[in-house]
Structure formats: structure tokens, C-alpha cells
Amino acid sequence: MTQNYHRRSPHPKRRRSHRPPKKKFAPTIKAGSDERLKPIFEQIGTPEARPFSPDRFQLEAVEAVRHGDCLVTAPTGSGKTWIAEQVILKALERGERCWYATPLKALTNTIFSRFCDLFGKENVGILTGDIKDNPDASIIVGTTEILRNQLYDAMHTGRDLTTDLVVMDEAHYLGDADRGVVWEEVMIYLPSRIPLLLLSATVGNARQIADWLTDLRGREVQVIEETKRSVPLHPLFFHPSGTLFPLVSQKGGKGNVGLYKKVNSYVNQDNPPILAPPNRLPPMGEIMKVLKKYRLLPAIFFMKSRADCNGALELCSGEILAGDPARADLLSQRVDEILTAHPHLSRHKQRYHLEHLAVGAHHSGQLPGWKIVIETLMNEGLLDAMFATSTVAAGVNFPARSVVILNSDRYNGVEFMPLSSSEYNQMTGRAGRRGKDKVGFAVILPGKFNDLRHLARLTNQAPERVESQIRINFSMVLNLLLSHSPQQIEGLLEKSFAAFLLEKKRGRSRGNRRLWEDFTLHLEFLKFKGFVDDDNRLTADGEWASRLRIDSPLLVGECFRLKLFPEDPALMTAMVASFVNERERDDESINRNALPKSLIRTFLTIRKGLTPFAREMLDWGFEVPFLYLHPAATLYLWASGTPWNDVVRFSGLQEGDLSRLILRTADNLHHIAALSAVFPQAAAAAAQAKKAIMKDPIVTTLEEMPAHEEGPVAGSPV
Structure with a gap:
């Protein structure tokens, strides 16, 4: 089903007084590189194998959890999961139980598999709604919604949550427009006796979040911040001629960056050469040859749409793989091993590209099983390129040596908006594999919707703030009324991150007014429809409706009635x-x-x-x-x-x-x-x-x- 949307124009409308100049196409792409890249390219390679040595921030975080709550913010791929593993190991040695919450089912499955290897299958369970396995295990890995629901049940029955540690991975989801409310609920409802370890990408207001949690939970939350990438990142510009240039140049003091002079000259041309005609994809096969020459593969190409991901496969050739017959044989054998037991996936129309060209498409239009195939082969170093939408940047771990960015904007479901620093950092966080790469690269391709100056600014832009996304819904109201009076619920809402932020600006009296008014409206409707009585207690209908922790509990409930x-x-x-x-x-x-x-x-x-x-x-x-x-x-x-x-x-x-x-x-x-x-x-x-x-x-x-x-x-x- 084709979506009917258009890009927001970055410029006001102009009168068409003449035809736009005809675009110049670059001659045949020929690999080349600016002399300033030579010392950087010489760094490419695999680090010396040596025993793992944790970074300072990792050790500090492990120590911090011994004394209370901890918020760790660090770039993608810097090793935050190692911290959780060490903390969980120490908890197991004490005979304690742990809950590891993630925002995505795919990430939950990945962590579950890893923990089974580390701690033994008998010690790990998984809860995602779709999967329920070993729910009484010492370590539970699950989605944040499941943890929230368990907290609802614990408050209703009066029994404490049966865990001694909660780890919330990707904690910056607190600011997610759709699901941030669930994260905030968990933080509000979680008993303060249970230590809380939050793992997050870098955020602009980590100290503020910690201050809120300290105020909320009555125990100090220590912030451990790491801003340095474990694998240094170098942004490059791919000129349509095939020559690679540095994207940015340092100007004066720290943080003051601008386009590299030759890139700036390209941008300032009235009619610069381009890689492909409008609405056409660039020549992916030729681009990959250049990346291959300078050892910049494997690469993740971030495309604007699913159709572009699929279309990019058709522009690739088997030349790169043909030059490495040993890897070609290994790839073919591995694909056959993986797909033999899965008849439907084995007939996938993109299997040929995967097996014979060493490239794959990864996007939300693919079956989960096929995406796992792509992720597995990428992680094993058997693919040269993966073409993905930007949504793949968050939550799943399959880094590459380089990422390739074709667009400086992203469709948010309503319109195209410029990439934020968080989105850019999520994408470039996949560049450079810890333990496999000494350096990583972000390769920027020129194009109609790629603002090079905007991307240059993002390379050194401060991380964005996380804002509260809490809102009232009927499922929340029904479940809170199981165990709280309206006055007690008002007290809970006063503890929200939203109220905390407003209190700092306007004073406590106005901090939670919007939430309380919204709660009251929901409550009155529930009374009107007989789910709540005049004493603000759930009726029999209200009690069973509270079990419907779904998007439309009242409509489904009315079907039952x-x-x-x-x-x-x-x-x-x-x-x-x-x-x-x-x-x-x-x-x-x-x-x-x-x-x-x-x-x-x-x-x-x-x-x-x-x-x-x-x-x-x-x-x-x-x-x-x-x-x-x-x-x-x-x-x-x-x-x-x-x-x-x-x-x-x-x-x-x-x-x-x-x-x-x-x-x-x-x-x-x-x-x-x-x-x-x-x-x-x-x-x-x-x-x-x-x-x-x-x-x-x-x-x-x-x-x-x-x-x-x-x-x-x-x-x-x-």
C-alpha cells in the first residue's frame, strides 16, 4: 500500500521563470582519495588480539550499582551490555533474581540468546507477549511492557515484585513519543528497594533525569557518562567522480566544525555533478567497488524507503565476492545451513542477492525470520553490504566498518524532518566493530535530499534532551484503580518526570495539573459507563476490563458486555x-x-x-x-x-x-x-x-x- 506523502520543502516556493539547469553527471566513477585521508586509511585493520580489558566507565558503573541506582550514558557500541552482565553475575552469586527490560522484541531475543550462553539456559527466561519460556528463572529478559504489567499485578495483589535488580536497556526510550509512557510508568512504580541500572545512548540531560529519579525513589542515582567512542569515527564525502574526501575540517576551537574546503567548493557550485538522475538510486555496485578498494567494507547503507532497499540490491554485482572465492564458498554454505530448516525463507526472492552477491535488504517490510538471517550473516562478516532503513539503527547490534548515508532527513510518519543528533548518532554508532576495527567510517553520498552542511553540524552536535512522554489512557487508569484511590494516583502523577520538569519551571502547584485533569476525565467516563462506581472503586466489569492491557480495552470490553x-x-x-x-x-x-x-x-x-x-x-x-x-x-x-x-x-x-x-x-x-x-x-x-x-x-x-x-x-x- 503506497503512502501518499511528500517531502517538506526546505525553501519557500519560487516562481518558475526558466527551466532549471540540466544536471551534470559525473564521468565513469574512478576510485580516488584526498591526500589527507592517507594516514586515516593506514589505520584500517583489526586490533591486536589481547585479553579483554574493561574501560574506566564500565568499572565505575559496576561499582556504582553496589551502592544504589545508576544511569550509564555512552555511545552506541561502547560496551554497556558488559556492565549489565557483570552486575547480573554478582547478583546471581548472591542468589538474587534479575529483570532485564528492552524496548524491542528483536533485542530481547538477542539478549536472551547471549545470556543463555553466559549464564546457562536453566538460569534465563524470556517474556515478550509472543514468547513465554522459563518464567521462574533467576534472570528474566523481556519487553518493558511486560515488566510494567507485572508491576500492575504486584500493586494489585500487594505482593512485591520478585526481583532484586532491574536493568532497563536503551533507557532513552523514556523520550519515545509512542512508548516512553511505559518506561516512565516502570520508573514510577518500581519499589525503591530494587536497585535500578539504566543503560542509555548519550543524552543531553542525563543529570536532570538522575535528579528526578533521586527525588522519586529517595536514593541517589549516580550518573556515569562516557562520550568517547570505543572505535574512532571518520566522516567522509563520496564525490560523484569516485574520490573520497574528509567531510569536515576543524576550525579553531573544539566543537567548531565546517565542511572540508573541497567539499564546500562542491556544495557551492551552481550545478554540481550528481551520482544519479532525480528519483533514481546511485550506482551501488560502482560505489561498493570504491569502498572495497579502500577497505571500507562491510557497510550498512541507510536508505529512505523499503523500496529503495530492495532496489539497491538490483544495482549490485558479484564482482567483489568473485574476487574472494573462499568467502563465496563459505557464504553459500552458511546460507544453505541456515535456511535448510526453514522452507518458506529458503524460497525468499532475495536469496540470490544474499548468496551470490553478498548483499541483503533489511527493513520492516521483511519477515522477522528473514531479518534474523541478514543480521546473522552480517554479524559473521559474510556480507559486503546491507541496505536498511534508518529504523534499523536502534536496538539491534550488527555493526559494520562503515555506514553510508544517502539522506539527511527522515520520514517520521507524518512528514520528512531533518535528522536529529540522536538519530545521526544511532546510525553512525554502527560504524566500527569493537574488537574487529581500529576505525569506523560514515560515508556521505551527495543527493537532492542530503544536506551536507546539516550533517557536518551533526558530527559534533551535543546530544538532545529526553523529554517526558507520559499520558493517561484507560488501561492505566483501570490498573491504578485496582490498588490506589484517586488521591493516591494524584500523588503518583506528581512524581512523574513531566511534573518534575514543570515544577522546576512553574512550581509544584502546576506541575501535574494537565495529567490530573486528563486522569479525571478518564475516570468520569469510566463511571459514566459503569466500569467504576461512585466511590471510585472498580466495578466487577472494571476489574476484568483492567486485565485487557491493550490499545482499546473499553471497546473490547463493551463487546464482552x-x-x-x-x-x-x-x-x-x-x-x-x-x-x-x-x-x-x-x-x-x-x-x-x-x-x-x-x-x-x-x-x-x-x-x-x-x-x-x-x-x-x-x-x-x-x-x-x-x-x-x-x-x-x-x-x-x-x-x-x-x-x-x-x-x-x-x-x-x-x-x-x-x-x-x-x-x-x-x-x-x-x-x-x-x-x-x-x-x-x-x-x-x-x-x-x-x-x-x-x-x-x-x-x-x-x-x-x-x-x-x-x-x-x-x-x-x-
């Missing part, structure tokens, strides 16, 4: 999919005559039955999702046994988007299945429905793939 949910598992799947759908769908294109009448009838009954309730929510100012038939019909087919490729065609979605719809549906079904004591038939249908849709290729993991010894580094001499 009106007895609208079907008991057929496939129909249950279909209806829930309609609630979790995130995008507009074209229901007019569906041939309804080809769909079961029971599906159409059930869908229309639910939509009609919920209309009065939805109108009331809208009248009170709350958002209400529109229910579409298309996602419902898609998931009905999948739950009913329709082959995967047929479901993909019917859905009109890319495999990764369909996978995400299925996983979100499964997560909602999981919560509905938990209501077996109140709605046994519907809960049983939900449990069967989840089982019906969680099958290959959705559940494909590569945990059982053959182990592989360390191979040669792509793009480097063996």
Missing part, C-alpha cells in the same frame, strides 16, 4: 484484528461474495453494536479506531488455514506488515484468553485463535541453526 464476540476461533481472530489494525484500508475493493457470510455478519454486528458506545467516546473527546473489514478478512483466512502466499496477496501488505498485524492480534488474543474465569467460551476461543495464527513463517526463529565459527571479515584480507 454486549455478548458480541463469537466463539469460533477464526472469527474471534478476525474481529480482534480489526481492533489492532493501524492503517486505513480499502474495504470497497473486497469481493464480499467470496467471503463467508458468517464473517460478514459477525463483523457488521460488532460494528453496529459498538456504534453508540463509540459515539459517546467521541463526544467526550476520546479517540476511537475505525473498524475495517479488510484486516479482519485477512486474519480470518490465515486462522482458517489459507496458505501464507495467498494471504499475503489478499492482504495487499508486505510480509513484514502482515507479520506485525498477526503479532499484535496474537498479543490482544493473549489478554482476552486471560479472562477465562469471567468469559470462559470467548477466552477459550481466543486461546485457540492465538495458537492458529502463531505458526510458520510468523514464529520462525533461527535458534536451532548450526553454530558457526568466526569467519573472515567482509571486505578485508583473510
Whole structure:
């Protein structure tokens, strides 16, 4: 489904008085480099093998956790996970239990696998909503939402959380617009007796976050900051002729950077040469030859779209891999080893590029299993290049020697906006592999949407501040009312990061007014609809609705109260999919005559039955999702046994988007299945429905793939 959006123009509209000058194309690309790069390129290579020696900041952080809470901020790839491993090891030696929270399921899986190797499978469990394994283990690795839900349960039952240490990885997610609220909730609800270790990329207000947590938890939070990269980074400019230049030059004092003089001359030309015509990708194969000559491979190319990632594969050739027959044979053998046990992935249309060209595309339109294949081969040094969208920069660890940046802006879901310093640092944080590279590189390609001056500023820009993203929702209100009075909840809201920031600016009296007013509005609506009584206690309906920790708990709850949910598992799947759908769908294109009448009838009954309730929510100012038939019909087919490729065609979605719809549906079904004591038939249908849709290729993991010894580094001499 093509998104209908346009780039924001960086300039005001101009009258077209004449044709724009015709762009000059560079002659055939020929590898070259500026003389100032010679000493830098001479540093390229693998560091001497020697026993691991932790950095100063790592040792300081381990010591700090012995005495209380600790916030560690350091560049991507600097070794923050090692700190957690040492702290967890010491906790295990004392017979204590640990919780390791991450923002992404992919990162959770990676950490789980690593911890199983380090601490033994019997000591590690995983909880992601999709996966529940060994939940009583001494170490639990899971998503932050699961930890938040466990805190809700602990507050409700009066039992303490059964852990002695909480580690929150990627803690700067506190400022994430969509999910930061969950991080803030965890920090507010976590008992102060439990030490808290926060691991974060560099942020501009680490001390302020620590001051808030100190005020909140009544114990000092020590900040350990490291600004130096473990592998030095050098930004380069790729001239359309094929010559590499330094991107920036130091001017005077520290922090004052500008474009290198020859790059500045290029930018100032009225009609500079370009690498490709407008709306065309640059010649990736030729660019990779230049990178190969100067030993800058392997590389991650950050593309603006999924289509560009896929299109870039078609512009690559097998010349680089052909020059290294030993690695070519090893790559072919490894791909075959990995994919043999996964029939669907083994037929992937991009397998040829992976196996014969040593390149892969990695983006959210791909199945999770295929992305794991790409990540695995990249980590093993068998690929020359990976073409990815910028979202791949956060949360998954597969660095390369170089990253290649084609655009200085990024689509945020609404419009294109200039890259922030945090986004730039996440991307360039993948350049330079600790223990494998002495130096890393960020290679900037010229293009219509690549502002070289903006990127030059980002190379030395201070990290951005993390702001509070807390907001009130019905699931939060229902769960807090399980164990708190409104007055106690007001006290909790006064402890929020948002209130702390406002208090510093305006005084405590205004610190949490917005949150409290929003909470009161939600509370009054819950009273109006009978989920809360006049004494501000949950009714019977409110108690079971609190278990629906999903995006639309009240709409799903109203379905239960009106007895609208079907008991057929496939129909249950279909209806829930309609609630979790995130995008507009074209229901007019569906041939309804080809769909079961029971599906159409059930869908229309639910939509009609919920209309009065939805109108009331809208009248009170709350958002209400529109229910579409298309996602419902898609998931009905999948739950009913329709082959995967047929479901993909019917859905009109890319495999990764369909996978995400299925996983979100499964997560909602999981919560509905938990209501077996109140709605046994519907809960049983939900449990069967989840089982019906969680099958290959959705559940494909590569945990059982053959182990592989360390191979040669792509793009480097063996």
C-alpha cells in the first residue's frame, strides 16, 4: 500500500521563470582519495588480539550499582551490555533474581540468546507477549511492557515484585513519543528497594533525569557518562567522480566544525555533478567497488524507503565476492545451513542477492525470520553490504566498518524532518566493530535530499534532551484503580518526570495539573459507563476490563458486555484484528461474495453494536479506531488455514506488515484468553485463535541453526 506523502520543502516556493539547469553527471566513477585521508586509511585493520580489558566507565558503573541506582550514558557500541552482565553475575552469586527490560522484541531475543550462553539456559527466561519460556528463572529478559504489567499485578495483589535488580536497556526510550509512557510508568512504580541500572545512548540531560529519579525513589542515582567512542569515527564525502574526501575540517576551537574546503567548493557550485538522475538510486555496485578498494567494507547503507532497499540490491554485482572465492564458498554454505530448516525463507526472492552477491535488504517490510538471517550473516562478516532503513539503527547490534548515508532527513510518519543528533548518532554508532576495527567510517553520498552542511553540524552536535512522554489512557487508569484511590494516583502523577520538569519551571502547584485533569476525565467516563462506581472503586466489569492491557480495552470490553464476540476461533481472530489494525484500508475493493457470510455478519454486528458506545467516546473527546473489514478478512483466512502466499496477496501488505498485524492480534488474543474465569467460551476461543495464527513463517526463529565459527571479515584480507 503506497503512502501518499511528500517531502517538506526546505525553501519557500519560487516562481518558475526558466527551466532549471540540466544536471551534470559525473564521468565513469574512478576510485580516488584526498591526500589527507592517507594516514586515516593506514589505520584500517583489526586490533591486536589481547585479553579483554574493561574501560574506566564500565568499572565505575559496576561499582556504582553496589551502592544504589545508576544511569550509564555512552555511545552506541561502547560496551554497556558488559556492565549489565557483570552486575547480573554478582547478583546471581548472591542468589538474587534479575529483570532485564528492552524496548524491542528483536533485542530481547538477542539478549536472551547471549545470556543463555553466559549464564546457562536453566538460569534465563524470556517474556515478550509472543514468547513465554522459563518464567521462574533467576534472570528474566523481556519487553518493558511486560515488566510494567507485572508491576500492575504486584500493586494489585500487594505482593512485591520478585526481583532484586532491574536493568532497563536503551533507557532513552523514556523520550519515545509512542512508548516512553511505559518506561516512565516502570520508573514510577518500581519499589525503591530494587536497585535500578539504566543503560542509555548519550543524552543531553542525563543529570536532570538522575535528579528526578533521586527525588522519586529517595536514593541517589549516580550518573556515569562516557562520550568517547570505543572505535574512532571518520566522516567522509563520496564525490560523484569516485574520490573520497574528509567531510569536515576543524576550525579553531573544539566543537567548531565546517565542511572540508573541497567539499564546500562542491556544495557551492551552481550545478554540481550528481551520482544519479532525480528519483533514481546511485550506482551501488560502482560505489561498493570504491569502498572495497579502500577497505571500507562491510557497510550498512541507510536508505529512505523499503523500496529503495530492495532496489539497491538490483544495482549490485558479484564482482567483489568473485574476487574472494573462499568467502563465496563459505557464504553459500552458511546460507544453505541456515535456511535448510526453514522452507518458506529458503524460497525468499532475495536469496540470490544474499548468496551470490553478498548483499541483503533489511527493513520492516521483511519477515522477522528473514531479518534474523541478514543480521546473522552480517554479524559473521559474510556480507559486503546491507541496505536498511534508518529504523534499523536502534536496538539491534550488527555493526559494520562503515555506514553510508544517502539522506539527511527522515520520514517520521507524518512528514520528512531533518535528522536529529540522536538519530545521526544511532546510525553512525554502527560504524566500527569493537574488537574487529581500529576505525569506523560514515560515508556521505551527495543527493537532492542530503544536506551536507546539516550533517557536518551533526558530527559534533551535543546530544538532545529526553523529554517526558507520559499520558493517561484507560488501561492505566483501570490498573491504578485496582490498588490506589484517586488521591493516591494524584500523588503518583506528581512524581512523574513531566511534573518534575514543570515544577522546576512553574512550581509544584502546576506541575501535574494537565495529567490530573486528563486522569479525571478518564475516570468520569469510566463511571459514566459503569466500569467504576461512585466511590471510585472498580466495578466487577472494571476489574476484568483492567486485565485487557491493550490499545482499546473499553471497546473490547463493551463487546464482552454486549455478548458480541463469537466463539469460533477464526472469527474471534478476525474481529480482534480489526481492533489492532493501524492503517486505513480499502474495504470497497473486497469481493464480499467470496467471503463467508458468517464473517460478514459477525463483523457488521460488532460494528453496529459498538456504534453508540463509540459515539459517546467521541463526544467526550476520546479517540476511537475505525473498524475495517479488510484486516479482519485477512486474519480470518490465515486462522482458517489459507496458505501464507495467498494471504499475503489478499492482504495487499508486505510480509513484514502482515507479520506485525498477526503479532499484535496474537498479543490482544493473549489478554482476552486471560479472562477465562469471567468469559470462559470467548477466552477459550481466543486461546485457540492465538495458537492458529502463531505458526510458520510468523514464529520462525533461527535458534536451532548450526553454530558457526568466526569467519573472515567482509571486505578485508583473510
